[in-house]
Amino acid sequence: MSRLPMIIASVAVVATAGIAIAGSHGGNPAVKARQAHMSLYAFNMATLGGMAKGEIEYNADAAKAAAGNMAALSTLAQGAYWVPGTSTAELGEETRALPKIWEAGSTAGEIGGRMAEAAQQLAAVAGDGKDAMAGALGGVGKECSACHKGYRQPQE
Numbered sequence: 001m002s003r004l005p006m007i008i009a010s011v012a013v014v015a016t017a018g019i020a021i022a023g024s025h026g027g028n029p030a031v032k033a034r035q036a037h038m039s040l041y042a043f044n045m046a047t048l049g050g051m052a053k054g055e056i057e058y059n060a061d062a063a064k065a066a067a068g069n070m071a072a073l074s075t076l077a078q079g080a081y082w083v084p085g086t087s088t089a090e091l092g093e094e095t096r097a098l099p100k101i102w103e104a105g106s107t108a109g110e111i112g113g114r115m116a117e118a119a120q121q122l123a124a125v126a127g128d129g130k131d132a133m134a135g136a137l138g139g140v141g142k143e144c145s146a147c148h149k150g151y152r153q154p155q156e
């Protein structure tokens with residue numbers, strides 16, 4: 001009896017463990033989680049931005065819902081998916097998170113904190129009419145841009 005079945009069985013175990021770590025669709029689960037978080041930001045910001053620009057009719061309930069989501073999302077604990085060792089330096093094209101995020105002197109956390117404050121302010125006025133909402137929206141958008149400019153790899 002050859003040892004081959006035994007070896008195949010061990011390979012299968014290793015492969016299964018690899019899949020469990022990588023998640024159901026492959027890829028680093030921490031990267032996927034933070035990208036999903038960012039997608040939720042983008043979805044809600046698109047609703048509010050569309051209303052601010054007049055592309056979507058302003059609706060106080062919809063504005064309050066989207067702004068409330070921004071306020072809630074921005075205060076979620078995100079540390080578990082912004083883990084060291086998951087930057088472009090280690091994972092290459094799988095992520096656009098630059099190593100600078102985790103280096104000494106990084107301001108990414110402060111920017112995130114300012115964004116959370118701006119999102120609370122937005123949520124407080126989002127139902128008070130288009131102009132009030134649009135005015136506060138800029139404060140949130142500014143922090144998205146600040147962080148992307150400093151800490152996200154530009155798209156090729």
Ligand code: HEC
Binds near residue numbers: 034036095143
């Ligand atoms: C504290 C820093 C920071 C803030 C604040 C921030 N982002 Fe990001 N964002 C990033 C980084 C870093 C990435 C790249 C993540 C990765 O690829 O692992 C990213 C990625 C994204 C992506 C791409 C997601 C994907 O599927 O690859 C979108 C969309 C996005 N951000 C939207 C926003 C919006 C909208 C806001 C503001 C409401 C915002 N972000 C605030 C740092 C930030």
